[in-house]
Amino acid sequence: MSRRARAISPDSFTGDLFSIPRAAALIEGSMDYRRPVSALVSQMLADATASGIDRYEVASRASRLTGKDVSKAMLDGYTAESREEFNVPLWVAPVLETVCSSTLLTQWNAGVRGGRFLVGAETLDAEIGRVSREMDSAAAQLKQLRDLRRRVP
Structure with a gap:
């Protein structure tokens, strides 16, 4: 197993933290x-x-x-x-x-x-995760812009 795969594999504490909840199917009588x-x-x-x-x-x-x-x-x-x-x-x-x-x-x-209903520390953890993802995305975008800038005279 690669280092990356181990880093993102679920453990017994994380559960389905990253699964995407879906609304119940709109089936008549269900x-x-x-x-x-x-x-x-x-x-x-x-x-x-x-x-x-x-x-x-x-x-x-x-x-x-x-x-x-x-x-x-x-x-x-x-x-x-x-x-x-x-x-x-x-x-x-x-x-x-x-x-x-x-x-x-x-x-x-x-x-x-x-x-998903989050209470207390779970709410803070979710917000930390969201902000971290935004920071990672911004860092990747900044890297692309810097690479592009180096190529522009």
Whole structure:
């Protein structure tokens, strides 16, 4: 393997950092996201329970934050894949993420739309990468211009 190939080969820490996200295909009937949303809300609530916050507490905190009633029964409904007409409303999603200390729904939504959600240090790393690529491109362009200038009398 060449030095260059080793330098750009992925490692266990980088993951798919350089893969290009793509929006979901526009195929009729393929964008019924009720089940994956229910599964994600269920996972968020399970993670919150594992960290010591049960559904009653999640409901209580969400109610206080929104000023609207969010009950444990509503949370149960949001996580039940069988209740197809009872999915988490968009206005509740960020509140549940906040209460559960999660970004699962936001990450999923960004992925479905062809993007990637970066938080904290990841955001800075992405910006450092972008600026570095711009600098490399500018350096290559400057080199070409200097080479061209040497040839012009």
